[in-house]
Amino acid sequence: MVVHQVNSMLIYVIGRVNNPGRFVLNADVNVLQALAMAGGLNPFAKRGSIKIFREAGGGTKVFGFDYDDVAKGEKLEQNIRLKRGDVIVVP
Numbered sequence: 001m002v003v004h005q006v007n008s009m010l011i012y013v014i015g016r017v018n019n020p021g022r023f024v025l026n027a028d029v030n031v032l033q034a035l036a037m038a039g040g041l042n043p044f045a046k047r048g049s050i051k052i053f054r055e056a057g058g059g060t061k062v063f064g065f066d067y068d069d070v071a072k073g074e075k076l077e078q079n080i081r082l083k084r085g086d087v088i089v090v091p
Helices: 031-037 067-071
Strands: 009-015 021-025 050-056 059-065 087-090
Touching (some): 009 031, 031 050, 031 067
């Protein structure tokens, strides 16, 4: 067995994006960058209702993300750095 990558970080982007799926990250990525990797939002996406799910401390934390606010440079604290196993859901 050959190890090609150690500690590869997987995140998942599902829902109304153009290229949903599992993404391997080799660097720190924020929510906006992950959405770009997933081909952007499709026309039917609920841009103000995006959620990030993170397993933490035996439970799940949920973060809200409003695409339009962040794209306008507002409420940038929503554009969190992703961690291994995070799931972005675009309704």
